[in-house]
Amino acid sequence: MKKIKKYIVATILSSIFTQQIFSQKVVLINGAGATFPYPLYSKWFYEYAKIDKTVNFNYQSIGSGGGIRQIIAKTVDFGATDGIMTQEQEKLAGEEILHIPMTAGAVVLAYNIPNFNQQLNLTAEIISGIYLGKITKWNDVKIKKENPDIDLPDKKIVVARRSDGSGTTYIFTDYLCEISKEWKTKVGKGTSVNWPVGLGGKGNEGVAGIIKNTPYSIGYVEISYAIQNKLFYAKVKNKSGKYINPSVESITAAIESKAKNMPKDFKVSLVDPEGENAYPISGFTWILVYKKQKDKVVAEKLIQFLKWAVTDGQKYCADLIYAPLSENLRKMVLDAINQIEY
Amino acid sequence: MGNKNFADKLFFSVTKVAAFISFALIVLLFIMLIKESGLSFSKFGLRFFITKVWDPVVEQYGALSFIYGSVISSLLALLISVPISLGIALFLSEFASKKLKEFLSIIMSLLAGIPSVIYGLWGIFVLAPILRNYIEPFLQKIFGFLIFFQGEPYGLDMLAAGIILSIMITPTISSISKDVFESVPRNLREAGLALGATKWEMIKIAVLKTAKQGVIGAIILGLGRAIGETMAVTMVIGNVHEISLSLFHPSATLASVIANEFAEATTDLYVSALFKIGLTLFFVTVILNIFAKFLIYSTTKKYKV
Numbered sequence: 001m002k003k004i005k006k007y008i009v010a011t012i013l014s015s016i017f018t019q020q021i022f023s024q025k026v027v028l029i030n031g032a033g034a035t036f037p038y039p040l041y042s043k044w045f046y047e048y049a050k051i052d053k054t055v056n057f058n059y060q061s062i063g064s065g066g067g068i069r070q071i072i073a074k075t076v077d078f079g080a081t082d083g084i085m086t087q088e089q090e091k092l093a094g095e096e097i098l099h100i101p102m103t104a105g106a107v108v109l110a111y112n113i114p115n116f117n118q119q120l121n122l123t124a125e126i127i128s129g130i131y132l133g134k135i136t137k138w139n140d141v142k143i144k145k146e147n148p149d150i151d152l153p154d155k156k157i158v159v160a161r162r163s164d165g166s167g168t169t170y171i172f173t174d175y176l177c178e179i180s181k182e183w184k185t186k187v188g189k190g191t192s193v194n195w196p197v198g199l200g201g202k203g204n205e206g207v208a209g210i211i212k213n214t215p216y217s218i219g220y221v222e223i224s225y226a227i228q229n230k231l232f233y234a235k236v237k238n239k240s241g242k243y244i245n246p247s248v249e250s251i252t253a254a255i256e257s258k259a260k261n262m263p264k265d266f267k268v269s270l271v272d273p274e275g276e277n278a279y280p281i282s283g284f285t286w287i288l289v290y291k292k293q294k295d296k297v298v299a300e301k302l303i304q305f306l307k308w309a310v311t312d313g314q315k316y317c318a319d320l321i322y323a324p325l326s327e328n329l330r331k332m333v334l335d336a337i338n339q340i341e342y
Numbered sequence: 343m344g345n346k347n348f349a350d351k352l353f354f355s356v357t358k359v360a361a362f363i364s365f366a367l368i369v370l371l372f373i374m375l376i377k378e379s380g381l382s383f384s385k386f387g388l389r390f391f392i393t394k395v396w397d398p399v400v401e402q403y404g405a406l407s408f409i410y411g412s413v414i415s416s417l418l419a420l421l422i423s424v425p426i427s428l429g430i431a432l433f434l435s436e437f438a439s440k441k442l443k444e445f446l447s448i449i450m451s452l453l454a455g456i457p458s459v460i461y462g463l464w465g466i467f468v469l470a471p472i473l474r475n476y477i478e479p480f481l482q483k484i485f486g487f488l489i490f491f492q493g494e495p496y497g498l499d500m501l502a503a504g505i506i507l508s509i510m511i512t513p514t515i516s517s518i519s520k521d522v523f524e525s526v527p528r529n530l531r532e533a534g535l536a537l538g539a540t541k542w543e544m545i546k547i548a549v550l551k552t553a554k555q556g557v558i559g560a561i562i563l564g565l566g567r568a569i570g571e572t573m574a575v576t577m578v579i580g581n582v583h584e585i586s587l588s589l590f591h592p593s594a595t596l597a598s599v600i601a602n603e604f605a606e607a608t609t610d611l612y613v614s615a616l617f618k619i620g621l622t623l624f625f626v627t628v629i630l631n632i633f634a635k636f637l638i639y640s641t642t643k644k645y646k647v
Contacts, residue, residue, distance in 0.1 A: 063605030089608070158496060163581030163594075165398075165606025187399065191606040194397035199498050199592055200581025202602055209466050214474070214496065 025054050027301045032060040033067020033080030036105060036167050036222060037285045041080070043316050044309050051308065055301045064167050065191065071097065071288045077298055079288035082167020083191060084267040096291040100336060101266045101329070102309060103322040104255055106282040107172045108246045110231035111218040112211050113138065113153065120234040121146045121243045124179035124272075124280075127236070130157055130218060132182060133197040138216060146237070153216065160210040160219030163200025165191040171283035172220045175271040220281075223251075224321040238280045239272055250279035251323030259329045266336065282323070292341050299342035306337050372624065379618035381611055390618060396583045398603070403615035405622060407583045411500070411593040412626075415575065416568035418504030418589070423512045424561055430512070431519035436545060447517070454513035462577030465506045470497035470578060473505075478590055493590045496580065501589040503579040507571055511564035518563060522556030523549055559637035566630040570623065572597040596623045 031041075038061040045057040062070075064081035071079030072093045084099060109122055126142050129135035135142060139152040162169045173189035187193050199214075201207040204225040211219045211231055223246050226233045235243040244250050257275030258268055270282045287306065293299035310333045314324040325333065382390060386403060393404030430450070434443050474497030485491045526549050534544035550557075580592020581602060594602075596619050607613045 065606040065608040068608060083608075086608070156494060163576070163598075164602040165604075165608075167606075190399045191608060192398050192603055194395070194399065194583070198582070199496060200594075200602070202576050202581070206466075206577065210498065213466060213471055214498075 027055045027297055028058060029055060029078070029298055029302055030058050030076045031078040031080060032062050032070045032076045034064045034082045034167055034285055035061040036082050037080065037103060037322065040103060040317060040320050040322050043320060044313050047313070047316065048305055048308060052304065055305065063165065065165060067288065077302060080285065081288060082283060082285045083170045084286070085288070097288050098291050098336060098340065099266050099286040099288060100306060100333060101284040101286050101325065103317050103324065104251050104270060104282050104284050105322055106223045106246045106251045106279055107168055107220050108223045108226045108233040109218060109236070110208070110211050110221055110226045110233040112215060112231070114215045117232065118150055119232065119245070120150070121237065122234040123237040128176050128180035128183050130159060131176060131197065132186070155216040158214050158217035159198035160201055160207050160214070160217050161195055161198040162207055164202050167191065167283070167285065168204060168220070168222050169193070171271065171281060174269050174283065175281045178272045227321060236280055238278055239274055240276045242276060244277065244279045246279045248318045248321060248323050250277055251282045252326055254278035254282050255323060255329060256326040259326055262329065262332060289340060291339065296342050299340065303337055303340055307334060310334065310337070375617055375621040375624055379614050379621050381614035382618040385611060391622070394583070394585060398612055401609065401611050405596070405619055407585050408594055408596045408599050408619060409622065410585050411579070412569050412595040412597070415500055415503040415507060415579065415593065415595055416565055418500065419507030419511055419568045420561060420565055422504060422508035423515060423564065427512050427515035428519060428557065430516040431523055432545065434520045435523035436549070450513045450517055458510065458571060458574040461506055461510055462574035465502060465574060465578035469505060470502055473497040473502055489587045490589050493588045495590045496592065498578055498580040498592055499590050500579065500593045503575050503593070506574050506578055507568045510571060510574065511568050514567055515560045515564040518560035519557050522553045522560065526552045555637045555640055559634040562630050562634035562637070566627050566634065569630070570597060570627055572601045576601050
């Protein structure tokens, strides 16, 4: 027995010591923010750990608002957000913060019409009409006009939307503001808004749950939730008049079409783009870093990781249904990362 | 001897500190809530509690619809839960055999231990479809002329929240009531029976009357739990910031709006308004708890032999 005890003590002690020796070399980088890109970021951290064993990432997916607050308070090394920082927030930060786009996602309109398994065509007018409470029935003339071959039921539309603040809501209301003057003046855009109609579900999973369980419902969710929950979702007519199926390719097409006039700070909305094959309701998600870094070791490691994420790391996007950055954009983003000083 | 005395003193101080910590926590929490909601107080003042516009885009905040949602959903829960809970408590204290009593008590404490998110999931996937397809159309058919049962039944509404809450508070109310009933002295019961009362009359005269205050205390503790409940309610109440008399209308509560919006509250005023809602909730809960403790204390003291 004594021998066993000694053995156990020795093992514990040795493991503590070896860990300590190794941990001296490992750099810990803390981040916090958006929940939307969390699955992708986790994958990146996991894969990156194989490349560089001397860095460890700790990411808290507390929401974009939390990410912005934490980077302003300098309690994290990087923040993450689905919406750009407001001018007031940048003033609060005091120093220049870079927005680095990492990937993009789409918001889809998913629906549940019993005994109906076709893909609906929707337009900006229909979507804003439904969410303003003006189009209330599935067999409304406006919906019929875009879907002439489909027999739509004479049923009330049950509208579902997010009840919690969310980047998904930001992208969706950003789109509605872009395409509907009435929406812009009556409701506006934000991570949460004063909705004219609709049942609120908490999280993408909450909205997906409402759609799944409520006949004749429609709601907006992040694309991967619609796919995972096997919900039907609509094609949406884009600026050039084509009906576009939301997919990784059509989101990247949206990025590409905006890349031509991309501002240097990347603070740009992807909604309602020009491109012929571009899906109209999508948005970037950004990592926030201070331009002037304080800690040299952390800064070096963070820059290396960011460079890897926007180049090699992009190959992990599509599997998790995030849109990779287009080739042109990657170069611009690398230039931006090179501006970080330490 | 001196040593033992010292140990006693040490033990006394340690427990004293521990007790003081809980008090300090409450005070600190209260100070923090007041401080953090300062911005909202200076902007909206007391108007906050009587306006119902909640619009983060233009930064207008009013809590009335949430106060209404919290109060009505909790009262609805009591309306459903109290008769059932008292039935359970009376059965356990007056009629059940010892074995059955033990078995049912275990079941009740199990029910109390289920995490609220599980109740919420059950609410979305089981309760809401049943309400939408059967119960609500049925209620509408019979009582449709009343304003409480008008509107489109979605299954995610005030009624669903009330039912979920009633299930969640039943273990609390019934187990405390059971203890209160059992604390009624034996000689009171025997006196009732000796006067020729039937069992029901004896319960009415001796048990219910004596235990009245304690039962009220149990109900108020249940009410406190219902008002503070967050996750399950958020999942079934539909989260619409409006005031409607209809039970088929979705609503929102004080706790649910904090759970929903805190993570993405981006501006200082927004955060402050949410803290102010927390403060409101804090007040309501503290007041109810003090009241309940006082009532329970006064009954149990009176009949201690």
